[in-house]
Amino acid sequence: MTAAADDRPTTRRPSWSVGLRARLTVAFLLVTLGSGLAAAGLSYVSARNAILDESQEQFLTQLRDNVADASSRPRMPSGDALAALVDQVGPEDTIVVYADVGIGDGPLLDRIPAQLRRAVRERARLSFQRTVESGEPVLYAGTPVTTSNGVPTGVEVYARTSLAAQQDRIDGLTRQAAAVLTAAAVVAVVVALVAARSVLRPVRALSRGAARLGGGDLGTRLPVRGNDELAGLVRSFNDAAARLEDSVTRLQREEANSRRFVADVSHELRTPLAAMIAVTDTVDDEAARLGGDGAAAARVLSTETHRLADLVENLIEISRFDAGRAELHLRVVDVRELVERTIATRGWSPVVHVLPAGQPDGAAPPVTIRADPRRLDVVVANLVGNAVTHGAEPITVAVAAADVPGVDDDCVTITVHDHGPGLPPEERQRVFNRFYKADASRGRTEGSGLGLAIAWENVRLHGGRIDVASSPGEGTRFTVSLPRRADA
Amino acid sequence: MTRLCSWVLAAAVLTVSACGIRPTGSIDAGPGARASWESAVVYFLHDGRPYPAVRPDLDSAGPQELVEALAAGPTTHEQDVGLRTEVPPSVRLVVDGDRLVVDSPGRLSRAALQQIACTLQRSVTVGVDHADCPVP
Amino acid sequence: MTPVPRVLLIEDDDSVRSGLELALRRQGHDVVTASTGEQGLHRLDDHVEIIVLDLMLPGIDGFEVCRRVRARGSVPIIMLTARNDDIDVVSGLEAGADDYVVKPVLPRVLDARIGAVLRRGERRAGTVDSFGDLVIDRSALSVTKGGSQLGLTPTELRLVLELSGSPSQVFSREQLLRAVWGHDYLGDSRIVDACVQRLRAKVEDTPSEPVYIQTVRGFGYRFGPV
Numbered sequence: 035m036t037a038a039a040d041d042r043p044t045t046r047r048p049s050w051s052v053g054l055r056a057r058l059t060v061a062f063l064l065v066t067l068g069s070g071l072a073a074a075g076l077s078y079v080s081a082r083n084a085i086l087d088e089s090q091e092q093f094l095t096q097l098r099d100n101v102a103d104a105s106s107r108p109r110m111p112s113g114d115a116l117a118a119l120v121d122q123v124g125p126e127d128t129i130v131v132y133a134d135v136g137i138g139d140g141p142l143l144d145r146i147p148a149q150l151r152r153a154v155r156e157r158a159r160l161s162f163q164r165t166v167e168s169g170e171p172v173l174y175a176g177t178p179v180t181t182s183n184g185v186p187t188g189v190e191v192y193a194r195t196s197l198a199a200q201q202d203r204i205d206g207l208t209r210q211a212a213a214v215l216t217a218a219a220v221v222a223v224v225v226a227l228v229a230a231r232s233v234l235r236p237v238r239a240l241s242r243g244a245a246r247l248g249g250g251d252l253g254t255r256l257p258v259r260g261n262d263e264l265a266g267l268v269r270s271f272n273d274a275a276a277r278l279e280d281s282v283t284r285l286q287r288e289e290a291n292s293r294r295f296v297a298d299v300s301h302e303l304r305t306p307l308a309a310m311i312a313v314t315d316t317v318d319d320e321a322a323r324l325g326g327d328g329a330a331a332a333r334v335l336s337t338e339t340h341r342l343a344d345l346v347e348n349l350i351e352i353s354r355f356d357a358g359r360a361e362l363h364l365r366v367v368d369v370r371e372l373v374e375r376t377i378a379t380r381g382w383s384p385v386v387h388v389l390p391a392g393q394p395d396g397a398a399p400p401v402t403i404r405a406d407p408r409r410l411d412v413v414v415a416n417l418v419g420n421a422v423t424h425g426a427e428p429i430t431v432a433v434a435a436a437d438v439p440g441v442d443d444d445c446v447t448i449t450v451h452d453h454g455p456g457l458p459p460e461e462r463q464r465v466f467n468r469f470y471k472a473d474a475s476r477g478r479t480e481g482s483g484l485g486l487a488i489a490w491e492n493v494r495l496h497g498g499r500i501d502v503a504s505s506p507g508e509g510t511r512f513t514v515s516l517p518r519r520a521d522a
Numbered sequence: 523m524t525r526l527c528s529w530v531l532a533a534a535v536l537t538v539s540a541c542g543i544r545p546t547g548s549i550d551a552g553p554g555a556r557a558s559w560e561s562a563v564v565y566f567l568h569d570g571r572p573y574p575a576v577r578p579d580l581d582s583a584g585p586q587e588l589v590e591a592l593a594a595g596p597t598t599h600e601q602d603v604g605l606r607t608e609v610p611p612s613v614r615l616v617v618d619g620d621r622l623v624v625d626s627p628g629r630l631s632r633a634a635l636q637q638i639a640c641t642l643q644r645s646v647t648v649g650v651d652h653a654d655c656p657v658p
Numbered sequence: 659m660t661p662v663p664r665v666l667l668i669e670d671d672d673s674v675r676s677g678l679e680l681a682l683r684r685q686g687h688d689v690v691t692a693s694t695g696e697q698g699l700h701r702l703d704d705h706v707e708i709i710v711l712d713l714m715l716p717g718i719d720g721f722e723v724c725r726r727v728r729a730r731g732s733v734p735i736i737m738l739t740a741r742n743d744d745i746d747v748v749s750g751l752e753a754g755a756d757d758y759v760v761k762p763v764l765p766r767v768l769d770a771r772i773g774a775v776l777r778r779g780e781r782r783a784g785t786v787d788s789f790g791d792l793v794i795d796r797s798a799l800s801v802t803k804g805g806s807q808l809g810l811t812p813t814e815l816r817l818v819l820e821l822s823g824s825p826s827q828v829f830s831r832e833q834l835l836r837a838v839w840g841h842d843y844l845g846d847s848r849i850v851d852a853c854v855q856r857l858r859a860k861v862e863d864t865p866s867e868p869v870y871i872q873t874v875r876g877f878g879y880r881f882g883p884v
Binding site for chain 3: 304305306307308309310311312313314315316319343363365375379407408411
Binding site for chain 1: 529542543544545546547548549550551552553554555556557558559560561563568573574575576600602603604605
């Protein structure tokens with residue numbers, strides 16, 4: 035779990051603007067193509083039907099008239115008469131059939147669709163049927179020959195004609211329709227792109243504006259053009275931005291005021307504290323001689339004066355961070371040495387162990403880093419002090435360099451591990467809050483309640499972070515990660 | 523989006539189905555070719571079923587003559603294309619009031635009866651049912 | 659036993675002044691006090707050996723007092739700053755302070771600092787070295803340049819003695835901080851830089867092109883080679 039990292043959701047590039055443009059274009063194209071196809075399809079169908087009807091009608095009429103005409107002159111049906119009939123109707127692609135025997139274009143008889151033969155025979159009416167012969171559309175027509183009073187003579191005449199020419203005309207229509215549709219599609223795409231651009235330009239501007247606003251530029255306003263819905267949206271955006279800026283400014287002013295107040299109060303407290311601290315040693319010395327209640331009272335005064343002084347110092351330190359006036363004085367520091375000295379000078383050596391416990395000869399390799407030693411000392415002191423106060427032994431502090439596995443490159447980590455009761459998950463984030471109290475029932479703790487907050491600020495000032503891990507059986511583990519800094 | 527899809531689909535189906543010249547079944551296109559002359563028609567058998575043949579010279583002949591023509595059988599040309607008759611020469615047609623009676627010394631085949639029925643149906647107004655002739 | 663050193667405490671706040679006076683007395687110091695800068699400058703003639711100076715003073719402020727004290731002699735000064743704001747510390751050091759402590763200060767800390775500063779002026783056995791026209795007499799604790807005595811504060815003197823003791827050797831700021839000021843490892847190395855600047859102003863012909871006290875970038879300082 036990360037307590038120190040400033041997890042802000044990464045701002046994604048607004049990819050939807052591309053999607054919107056594509057969608058607009060596709061929709062426009064589909065509508066154009068759809069209506070174009072429907073119109074072209076309808077006119078195509080009717081044109082095709084007209085072409086077919088016309089040629090079929092012509093062919094059928096011609097067949098009927100020719101047959102009627104031809105069969106009127108000789109009286110039928112001798113074989114010669116039928117042959118003559120064929121000659122007169124037209125020897126090409128025509129066959130006269132009598133009792134399933136064909137006269138004329140012999141091979142034609144087998145190619146006539148059986149369905150057509152049956153229809154002509156059974157209905158005794160003129161019929162036609164279209165088929166496709168090796169890719170070529172063909173029209174077959176057949177007619178019975180009847181006497182003038184309508185009695186079938188048993189003679190049937192069939193004729194075949196190719197519809198290739200009609201097919202060509204229809205294909206020409208298709209090609210025309212396709213060409214027109216393609217042109218319409220191109221125009222539609224162009225129009226859609228232009229329309230999308232005009233719609234998306236303000237949307238993009240709005241998106242960029244929102245990103246700028248989200249990035250902290252609260253003065254962001256967008257020019258309002260026109261009077262359409264998008265202009266209304268832009269106006270709303272501007273209003274929202276203005277209100278946001280107002281309230282943020284007000285909040286910032288109020289917060290700055292209250293912080294300045296804390297800083298001022300702290301500074302004002304310093305002078306009387308300076309006087310009080312100056313005499314605490316005296317009070318302590320005299321307390322021994324006072325004895326009884328007076329001694330107890332004097333010791334309370336002295337102890338609380340020191341605590342008050344610590345609190346004020348911490349408050350001033352925090353207000354310096356808040357004001358952005360905290361400065362780093364970097365120099366090369368051996369972190370292991372610093373940790374050991376910090377622990378030693380605070381008198382924690384008996385309860386805190388620094389890991390690794392050095393080589394057998396006691397000489398651990400130095401872990402150097404560019405850092406502000408005073409601030410690093412504060413960090414280590416606050417974390418270890420926290421462990422000593424709230425945790426339980428054994429308390430260990432481990433210093434690891436970049437080449438230790440499991441640690442980020444170019445980092446030095448300081449891990450403070452105690453074996454206390456641990457922190458519940460919801461508490462882990464809050465330990466770095468100011469005046470955080472681990473135990474709510476405890477009114478006051480040993481420290482000022484600002485120690486971890488100050489440690490956090492100091493680590494952040496170094497560009498590092500503090501992670502907290504805790505589990506009931508394992509105790510609590512604070513890990514400080516500090517960048518080594520290339521210029522070390 | 524589904525509405526758009528169905529639109530596209532419909533357009534595609536329409537386009538494909540409407541393309542080119544498609545085969546059809548046989549389609550009725552009106553009455554057949556009609557010669558300018560009248561003729562008597564007699565029915566011989568073709569593959570066991572009655573099949574017409576014109577007899578222009580019997581145009582105004584009576585039933586008896588038509589039956590005789592049936593008995594006389596098909597012409598050479600008609601025989602060549604497979605027509606034959608089952609009506610024997612001994613058949614006589616007797617008019618009995620408003621009825622025609624077919625009189626034959628032997629038993630007539632069903633096919634022969636059909637031949638006679640179809641022929642007479644075309645030429646004479648007689649009540650012959652179930653003759654199963656090719657339709658007029 | 660050496661005579662009790664006389665400390666001049668210049669502090670405008672009555673309570674702080676009284677408290678510190680009391681504490682310093684108990685530490686064994688002879689304390690004279692002043693509540694303003696002007697008053698403090700008057701008391702300077704009373705054989706004062708070290709000044710503890712509050713920076714925030716009515717009238718002439720601590721920085722000005724510092725400069726005037728420096729103009730008149732080499733009495734060491736420990737600044738008392740109400741806040742360790744960096745700008746104040748740097749200004750104070752540039753004005754000539756030898757060290758600084760942050761209020762509120764524990765009396766024993768102030769006492770330790772006073773002791774450390776005064777010890778810098780103690781004589782030790784030593785030789786006389788000369789570098790060009792600069793002559794350093796380690797036993798007499800005097801530095802002359804071209805025959806004329808240089809008025810160095812004890813801190814400046816101790817710094818030049820430390821550096822010239824091992825000519826050409828590079829000292830890190832932390833080493834100098836420990837050796838001259840007696841600070842622990844957390845000490846503020848800007849004190850060293852401020853003192854080096856002041857020292858250069860006195861010993862170098864052209865302080866911007868130092869010959870005696872040279873900067874070794876990234877490491878620290880060295881004396882010479884001349």
